[in-house]
Amino acid sequence: MTITEKIFGRASGKSVKAGDFVLADIDRAMTHDITGPLAVEGFYEIVKNQEEKKVWDPEKIVILFDHQVPADSLAAAQNHIMLRKFAKDQKIRHFYDVFEGVCHQVMPEKGHVEPGMLVVGSDSHTCAYGALGAFATGIGSTDMAAAFALGKLWFKVPETIRFEVNGRLDDRVSSKDVILKLIGDVGADGARYKACEYAGEVIESLDISQRMTISNMAIEMGGKAGIVEPDKKTEEYVKARVKGYKLDKNMKSDEGAKYADVREYDLSEMPPQVACPHNVDNVVDISEVEGKKIDQVFLGSCTNGRFEDLKIAAEIMGSKPVARGVRMIVIPASRTEYMKALRAGLIDQFMTAGAMVENPCCGPCMGGSFGLLGPGEVGLSTSNRNFKGRQGSADAFVYLSSPATAAASAIKGKITDPRSV
DSSP states (O other): OOHHHHHHHHHHTSOOOTTOEEEEEOSEEEEETTTHHHHHHHHHHHHOOTTTOOOSOGGGEEEEOOSSOSOOSHHHHHHHHHHHHHHHHTTOSOEEOSOOBOHHHHHHHTTOOOTTOEEEESSGGGGGGGGGTOEEEEOOHHHHHHHHHHSEEEEEOOOEEEEEEESOOOTTOOHHHHHHHHHHHHOTTTTTTOEEEEESHHHHHSOHHHHHHHHHTGGGGTOSEEEEOOOHHHHHHHHTTSTTOOOOTTOSOOTTOOOSEEEEEEOTTOOOEEEOTTOTTOEEEGGGTTTOBOSEEEEEHHHHOSHHHHHHHHHHHTTOOOOTTOEEEEEOSBHHHHHHHHHTTHHHHHHHHTOEEOOSSOGGGGTSSSOOBOTTOEEEESSSOOOTTTTBOTTOEEEEOOHHHHHHHHHHTBOOOGGGO
């Protein structure tokens, strides 16, 4: 069996294979301030009696505010009020309304995800938790309402594409370049409703932070989930957050497991990668876009807002200022990551360079709060999507890159190969 089949087998209480339909128990359900209100409304439509009926398990539900924090509109403030009341009424202990950070960073960071779990979130990048060996996937708000009420959902057990990524990455080439390369190769719908299983020398060499970047973007090639088999690094990460945790050595794909496809790569010679407007699979070697003038750099998001990402950028920028005419927005992915950066002097360094460092949140990633691009402007972002209008005007242009490329480009004022700085 693949690791995905094993997880669904445990969650449904029977032996399963890809293609089976199962009613599976949910281990964790996450929602946030954008999708949560509709899920709450749906929940009360399902249960009808709002005074007596409670969610299936308040300990397994996590609610966070991250997309519009602090509230940037009256509507956002009203949504926050609604979710605060719901969390209080339902006695949901894992409720983060004090701007703890982006949901996909906070969930694993606070110990809500363990290998082998089945986790759902009403956000498409929930697949990020697959970096810890969980099957984590995004669902709609209506499905989340059902999960709140029942603690179960129907699933079709997905087939698995195994990505064998080997070789040794070049200096200043990282996991973001790896996943952009894979997406460019497979296409935006090449892994539709498949579990993307990442393995090989490169994946094994990456720390949890970089694995999260890769799992996070499985959805950008249509994947249902992006999963990395748990190993010693995973165990150490989870043990630091979950008291008494011990890794199940069987939580991995068996030899002889059946895959829909096995794709092999040697990325030893791969240069930094950039996704060009207006699709994430429009990926090129950096040499094809080097020199493109930019107006804004966004360093952050659930894809690349961790301390490790900020440190890479800071090391490349050194004491150099952000180029004249360029806006640089830096947003750590969580309060914890922010404090790490603060103590390490990175916040001071970015501010001295002329960047703006904001509170932990999604920021301009979805074009919902601040840092929006105007008509004709060009942005370079370490986030996960570059669709038309995603970060502001439909007449703006968004390129996606690694933190290293973003930092080099910020001080040069144009898209720059980080190996040249």
